[in-house]
Structure formats: structure tokens, C-alpha cells
Amino acid sequence: MQRFANPTRFMQISDAVMPWLAGLTLLLLAVGLYLAWFVAPPDYQQGETVRIMFIHVPAAWLAMAVYTLIAAASIGSLIWRHPLADVAAKVAAPIGACFTLLALITGMLWGKPMWGAYWVWDARLTSVLILFFLYLGLIAIWQAVDDYSRAGRTAAILAIVGFINVPIIKFSVDWWNTLHQPASIVRIDGPAIHPSILVPLLVMAIAFTCLFAVLQLLSMKAEILRRRVATLQAGRVASAIQAQAAG
Amino acid sequence: MTIFADLGPHAGFILAAYGAAVVLVGGLGAWIVADYRRQLRLLAELESLGVKRRSSR
Numbered sequence: 114m115q116r117f118a119n120p121t122r123f124m125q126i127s128d129a130v131m132p133w134l135a136g137l138t139l140l141l142l143a144v145g146l147y148l149a150w151f152v153a154p155p156d157y158q159q160g161e162t163v164r165i166m167f168i169h170v171p172a173a174w175l176a177m178a179v180y181t182l183i184a185a186a187s188i189g190s191l192i193w194r195h196p197l198a199d200v201a202a203k204v205a206a207p208i209g210a211c212f213t214l215l216a217l218i219t220g221m222l223w224g225k226p227m228w229g230a231y232w233v234w235d236a237r238l239t240s241v242l243i244l245f246f247l248y249l250g251l252i253a254i255w256q257a258v259d260d261y262s263r264a265g266r267t268a269a270i271l272a273i274v275g276f277i278n279v280p281i282i283k284f285s286v287d288w289w290n291t292l293h294q295p296a297s298i299v300r301i302d303g304p305a306i307h308p309s310i311l312v313p314l315l316v317m318a319i320a321f322t323c324l325f326a327v328l329q330l331l332s333m334k335a336e337i338l339r340r341r342v343a344t345l346q347a348g349r350v351a352s353a354i355q356a357q358a359a360g
Numbered sequence: 361m362t363i364f365a366d367l368g369p370h371a372g373f374i375l376a377a378y379g380a381a382v383v384l385v386g387g388l389g390a391w392i393v394a395d396y397r398r399q400l401r402l403l404a405e406l407e408s409l410g411v412k413r414r415s416s417r
Contacts, residue, residue, distance in 0.1 A: 160370070161366070161367045161368045161370060161371070161374060162370045162373060162374060164367075165373065165374055165377045168378065169377070207388070208388065211384050211385065211388045214384060215380060215381055215384050215385065218377070218380045218384075219377040219380060219381070222373045222374075222377040222380070223373070225373060226369075226370040226373050324385070328388065328389060328392055331392050332395075332396075334396060335392065335395045335396040335399050338396070338399035338400060338402075338403055339399050341403060342399060342402045342403050342406065345403070345406045345411045345412075346406065348411065349406070349409075349411050
């Protein structure tokens, strides 16, 4: 694992993987959208609005999965000082925030015709809103603190403490009375969704996960380059000062 | 494309949800690609001035 922790090695591997991953993402998105729009039938209760689920649920899954990845990377950053861990944690925050916002917006657009309200302050919706604020907090720390090392440590502590919110989101529908429906896919007694709707949903979920991987890899590459640029610029300034002092 | 005409009374909500996905994820993707290209350009500019990383000297 340590040999992949080298940023140069990571750049080489991601360069090789990226075209294939991007191609797979486009293919899965095309198949998923075709299944979601032209194959999946309307739901017997929700009618055509069930089509919102094909983007809402993958976005909500990713919102939680990306935060979990950030928390894991933060542990790697704090304990093992993994060279790529805080790069991964930093760049995942805006991507996770985007998927969380998408889950919130599509949830509101699904809730209005089904529940009669865009928003209710129930446990599931509120805990996802808190997740969005946690993402904004992580982004704010990285923007506010210039020193990468200090920003990384501060963001890592917030990410690890904030991880408590992830199981709260998952089990909120079981622990409290909410308007949001209970889990219907990841259940002990199997999915409660008919395969005609479940298969497109799973394809879209895999497509969104691949899309996240593409965005994450590209964003990590950009961050590694940004740090190289910053190091070179700092070195250039230091050389100029030394030359001036010697002259 | 009759499916778009058959979305029923809630067509606006469905299309708005997919529109939000395109705008948000598309915008994020465009921002990340632009940032990556900017960093590549900055690095190339520095290297053209003779500033090199220790590992590439």
C-alpha cells in the first residue's frame, strides 16, 4: 500500500486508469438512464415521480459514502501521515457536498408531489442537512488555513467527529418517526423493491460511484499539482531572496 | 420521445430533478477539469522559467 502512497506513482496509475474509468462511467450512465427512463415502469403508488429516485438515492448513498471516505482518509492522515490521505480528504469534500446538495434538492422535488411539502424537519432530512453543513465546514477550513499541514489536521478532527452523523442518517428512519420511507434496499430480509425498478437503480448507483471515482482522481491530481506549484513558487522566492542578500 | 409527454402531472418536478443533477454534477466536473488544466499550465510556466523539482533536476 505504501508504494501507492507516493504522489508520483499515484499520478502514473491514475493516468493509466482514468480513460477506462471515464469510459465505463459514460457507458454505465447511458445504460442506467435508458433503463430508468425507458424500461422501468411507473410505480403503482408514486407513478412517474419514482424516476426521481434513480438520481436521488445514488446521490444520497454517495453523500454518506464520500463522508465515510473522508473520515477514513482523515484517520490515515492523522495517525500514519499518509502522503495522499489529506489530499484525498480535501478534494472529496466539495464532491461530497455537491452530491449531498443534489440529494437534498431531488428529495425536495420528490417530497412536494408525494408529501405535499418540499421540506419537513424530520430526522432523515435534518441529519442530511447537517451532513451538508459538515461538508461546508471542511471546505471552509481548507480555504481559511493556508498551511496544508495545519488545515489537514483541523479538517481531519472535524471529519472524524462529524462521522457520528453518518450512522444517525442511516438509522434515523428506524430510530424516529419520520415522513421519509424506511430502508427498502439494504435490509436483512432483502430488497423491498421490484427488480424492474431495482436493477436500473443499482446500475445508476454504480454509475454514480464510477463518476465519483473519476472526479476524485482528477481532483487529487489537480491538488498534487497545486502543491508542486506552491513548492516551486516558494523555492523560487527563496532563491531570489538569497541572491539579493548575496549581491 | 413520448415518455417526456407521458410524465403526468408531476413532469415539472421530475425534469427539474434531472436538470439539477446535470447542472450540479456537470458544473462540478467542469470546475475540476478547469482547475486541473490551470495547475498543469502553472507548472509548465514555472518549468519554462527553469524552476524544476529536485527530483527532476
